[in-house]
Amino acid sequence: MTAVRMDGVATAAAVKSELVDRIAALKARGVFPGLGTLLVGTDPGSLSYVAGKHRDSVELGIESIRVDLPATATEDEVRAAIVALNDDPAVTGYIIQLPLPAGIDENAMLELMDPAKDADGLHPMNLGRLVLGVSGELDSPLPCTPAGLVEMLQRYGVPIAGRRVVVIGRGLTVGRPLGLLLTRKGLDATVTLAHSRTVDLADEVRRADIVVAAVGVPGLVKADWVKPGAAVLDVGITRRVNEVTGKAKLIGDVDPEVAEVAGFLSPVPGGVGPMTRAMLMANVVAAAERL
Structure with missing residues (x-):
């Protein structure tokens, strides 16, 4: 595969x-x-x-x-x-x-x-509206990276409703709001929010239909962690500078060998980053439409 x-x-x-x-x-x-x-x-x-x-x-x-x-x-x-x-x-x-x-x-x-x-x-009022399940373009903005992740899953036809999702990382910009977004009515995922203190992280990931890695640890998610056919979205970005050339390279949280096991995989670079920027533009346009 x-x-x-x-x-x-x-x-x-x-x-x-x-x-x-x-x-x-x-x-x-x-x-x-x-x-x-x-x-x-x-x-x-x-x-x-x-x-x-x-x-x-x-x-x-x-x-x-x-x-x-x-x-x-x-x-x-x-x-x-x-x-x-x-x-x-x-x-x-x-x-x-x-x-x-x-x-x-x-x-x-x-x-x-x-x-x-x-x-x-990310304003507390807008995050509060996300908690209440009433945020969205017509009301208030959704955080850009979580919104971009959901948009990508939907456009690639990845089922979300009822599926097990493991989000690795509990940061303000990705992990916490993504868990709230995926569990709201209409998306209806079952979400586990994992982090550095999670026991047996690999076992949690193996049960997931969708994996989101957002911790900034290069190569954290290994191929033998991933359920065959799962969708894996790599949000982690580590900037590594080549000591000889001085050029920087972006490295994700997902080991490249995961591509041989997963059903869907977002790369780094060229995956979630452009989607985050696109959703930012959508939020700016929606804010203007509310004027």
């Missing part, structure tokens, strides 16, 4: 193409979607992510508003930048690129955002 490659680039392109008509309709009534980003510091990964998001916005004709602060920025300076983004009418949705430098309270910064402009779905 060789897994079907879940092409995030092609799937994201399909999602973005469907946004074109919605953006045109907004502009026809004088509403111009605008993506804002707040980046603090010069982390290479964060710089790359933010640049990619703005490339996507320009490609779609979404206004692009970028705010970059040095790593030495104080919490007061970050607060001021967030308030400015809240007040900027050109910004219909924005993100705070995480992680923030040490010493800055990420939760406090997220709480300061205007929930209506929260394009990542």
Whole structure:
């Protein structure tokens, strides 16, 4: 068996193409979607992510508003930048690129955002709506990576309802919200949220119909962990620099040999990453539609 490659680039392109008509309709009534980003510091990964998001916005004709602060920025300076983004009418949705430098309270910064402009779905009010099962494009944004994972599963025809899902990682941006999303009515999965303290992790994974690895441990999920035919989605990203060439390579949490066992496999790179950005664009457009 060789897994079907879940092409995030092609799937994201399909999602973005469907946004074109919605953006045109907004502009026809004088509403111009605008993506804002707040980046603090010069982390290479964060710089790359933010640049990619703005490339996507320009490609779609979404206004692009970028705010970059040095790593030495104080919490007061970050607060001021967030308030400015809240007040900027050109910004219909924005993100705070995480992680923030040490010493800055990420939760406090997220709480300061205007929930209506929260394009990542990470404001406590929007996460609360996810808990209540009432979030979505027409109400409030879903977190981008979980929404992108579900979109990819659905577009590849992977059954979700009633299936066993193991999510490895309990982080705010992927694991916790993904578990909530997959168990809501209409998706109806049975989800186990695994983490570093999980006993017999391999045994948990072997029982799963869908596996999501999101911990940033290269090659963690081995081929003999995976049920034959399972769908495996790799969210983990580790940036490894070649000491000779100086070039960075992205490595996922899933061992390449899993491709010989799984039914579906999302690669790194080219899998979940493009889908996360596509869902961000969808959140920005949906925020403009709610105006």
